[in-house]
Amino acid sequence: MDRNEIEKRVRELNDLLNEYGHAYYVLDKPLVPDSVYDQHMQELLSLEKQYPDLIYPDSPTQRVGGEILSGFGKVVHEFPMLSLSNVFNEEDIRDFDRRVRAGVGGEVTYICELKIDGLAVSLKYENGLFVQGSTRGDGSVGEDITANLKTIHSIPLKLTEPVTIEARGEAYMPKKSFVKLNALRDENGEEPFANPRNAAAGSLRQLDPKIAASRNLSIFIYGIGGDGSAYGQDSHSDSLDYLHSLGFETNSNSKRCKTIEEVIEFVEAWQEKRQSLDYEIDGIVIKVDGYEDQEQLGFTAKSPKWATAYKFPAEEVQTKLIDIELSVGRTGVVTPTAILEPVRVAGTTVGRASLHNEDLIKEKDIRIGDTVIIRKAGDIIPEVVMPIVDLRTGDEQPFDMPDHCPVCDSELIRIEGEVALRCVNPQCPSQMKEALIHFVSRNAMNIEGIGERVIEQLYTSGLVHDVSDLYRLTKEDLLSLERMGEKSVTNLLSAIEQSKKNSLERLLFGLGIRHVGARAAMILSEEFGTMDAIAAADEERLTSIHEIGEKVADSIVTFFGNEDVSAVLKKLKDYGVNMDYKGRARSEVPSEGPFAGKTVVLTGKLSILTRNEAKEKIEALGGKVSGSVSKKTDLVIAGEEAGSKLSKAEELGITVWNETELVEALGEKE
Structure with a gap:
């Protein structure tokens, strides 16, 4: 393909993948198989790698999260992001209606929307392209979180029309993502998030966009900055339809209500069925629908007079705490769980609730036999709020964490600076089963067909003791398990065989090294290139790597210093599991030379080398080729007919070479 054909193909792939992504993430109607x-x-990534100047702002490859940010810039909102007044009962809603009707001098139509429990954000588009995203902040000034918001697949990078517009929305964390994230934080001895709202806000305020990308956030768009009248809309409901037509995900569970009775019915209905949603809501937003009526009603200093938010009451119930049960996770953390007399709370029957750790039990003075108040954290995870001390009879028993593991009886330890007690026996059955579940998971070795039920059977039957044993399973072994037929076994063996080809970072993450998540596994794989090199590294070498701190380095050295780990790694090698990074290891990149550590931009037409040849040669000498000129650019290579990139480089005082100078620096002969 010539240059024009390549550029055309890149645009086609961008449009096609964005269409597929919109159908999958927004419409929930996949158009093609995964x-x-x-x-x-993969085709687009390959083309963008060869032609970095063809990486467009709306490319779906830009969602994965870029470089770590140094901080968040400030964004002044053109239209203030005001808060809403709150109402808490039916009488409050009727009072709001009376004020509205008095203000407009007659009847009005309302629109009711679900109040998503997340983080309010502003999205700015210029000529249809997403250019900036920010938090609400204090309503007047927010923080620039564009890089993090780009990782949310339901935010379109390009609209269906080339309009310049500001959309307002609520970024949130789905319930399943929240449960998974808190389980991981518990395993790592970290404080769990209190609710999905805090989790979403915490994810979007990370300086590393890859963290936001890993947390599966989503968004609902609920309005236009200012209002939709500038775009020919007469009402809020019209604006929601218009936003949806532009490619935004709006919430379909809204309703236009002609009377306050209909509003109250809507509120009551969703108070009952909100548990059926896969995201969290904490109330209902009630707005006057027509823009003329909104304008007539106006604003107070803090909020619009034409809108209010009904807040659902927090549901807390009391029950009896019968016992406290202990479980041991993959990293050895011993977690206490309250066993309760079953009670219905927030739409479901609850018989177990999290107690998190020993310190929380002692701080709240929770005892076996207590009558306790429970609630669902974020209406999802049951937790014990407090004991009702006045109802104690004297038969209640204080709870003390044991000194030994409840599964393998090994001595428990508490690592300095952590609240969790840990079993450090690598042969603990509970840890080993959890380790196996982690190893086969999607983000690790991704062995489809092996779930918790299969792992339990494999471990209990003695077929699998550690992760290496998965690779010696036979058809006969698997057919002996419950509910495993010929086809399932064939598919599973194929998935196990396929996993041997995974790149090093997946295996490293799958091994479950404490404090080594997917991001750290990738960094280590890029840095060292092989499992042997990582295993041989000492703490000084590890901490010399950006993003690898002392705690992580100590954990890595301790892990690879274990004889049992060495034995497992040897078996994995013998079974043919790949131990090498399939990308280019940092250790292979020169640290000295004319391009080492420098960011280079190629612009204009090259006649001696192709652009791809130049890029490959620069990167082989330790340079990084970028598609745009910025203050971080060290060198610009200007070919014939160089345009705006050359002008910007000259403005910024960046060194500029012609192609002959590039060839000389590369050691090439013309």
Whole structure:
């Protein structure tokens, strides 16, 4: 393909993948199988790697999260992001209606929307392209979190029309993502998030966009900055339809209500069925629908007079704490769980609730036999709020954490600076089963067909003791398990065989090294290139790597210093599991030379080398080729007919070479 054909193909792939992504993430109607999407994505990544100047702002490859940010810039909102007044009962709602009707001198139509429990954000588009995203902040000034918001797949990078517009929305964390995230934090001895709102806000305020990308956030768009009248809309409901037509995900559970009775019915209905949603809501937003009526009603200093938010009451119930049960996770953390007399709370029957750790039990003075108040954290995870001390009879028993593991009887330890007690026996059955579950998970070795039920059977039957044993399973072994037929076994063995080809970072993450998540596993794989090199590294070498701190380094050295780990790694090698990074290891990149550590931009037409040849040679000498000129650019290579990139480089005082100078620096002969 010539240059024009390549550029055309890149645009086609961008449009196609964005269309597929919109159908999958917004409409929940996949247009193609995952394999087709992945095939197109790989083609686009390959083309963008060869032609970095063809990486467009709306490319779906830009969602994965870029470099770590140094901080968040400030964004002044053109239209203030005001808060809403609150109402808490039916009488409050009727009072709001009376004020509204008095203000407009007659009847009005309302629109009711679900109040998403998340983080309010502003999204700015210029000529249809997403250019900036920010938090609400104090309503007048927010923080620039564009890089993090780009990782949310339901935010379109390009609209269906080339309009310049500001959309307002609520970014949130789905319930499943919240449960998974808190389980991981518990395993790592970290404080769990109190609710999905805090989790979403915490994710979007990370300086590393890859963290936001890993947390599966989503968004609902609820309005236009200012209002939709500038775009020919007469009402809020019209604006929601218009936003949806532009490619935004709006919440379909809204309703236009002609009377306050209909509003109250809507509120009561959703108070009952909100548990059926896969995201968290904490109330209902009630707005006057027509823009003329909104304008007539106006604003107070803090909020619009034409809107209010009904807040659902927090549901807390009391029950009996019968016992406290202990479980041991993958990293050895011993977690106490309250066993309760079953009670219905927030739409479901609860018989177990999290107690998190020993310190929380002692701080709240929770005892076996207590009558306790429970609630669902974020209406999802049951937790014990407090004991009702006045109802104690004297038969209640204080709880003390044991000194030994409840599963393997090994001595428990508490690592300095952590609240969790840990079993450090690597042969603990509970840890080993959890380790196996982690190893086969999607973000690790991704062995489809092995779930918790299969792992339990494999471990209990003695077929699998550690992760290496998965690779010696036979068809006969698997057919002996419950509910495993010929086809399932064939598919599973194929998935196990396929996993041997995974790149090093997946295996490293799958091994479950404490404090080494997917991001750290990638950094280590890029840095060292092989498992042997990582295993041989000492703490000084590890901490010399950006993003690898002392705690992580100590954990890595301790892990690879264990004889049992060495034995497992040897078996994995013997079974043919790949131990090498499939990308280019940092250790292979020169640290000295004319391009080492420098960011280089290629612009204009090259006649001696192709652009791809120049890029490959620069990167082989330790340079990084970028598609745009910025203050971080060290060198610009200007070919014939160089345009705006050359002008910007000259403005910024960046060194500029011609192609002859590039060839000389590369040691090439013309």
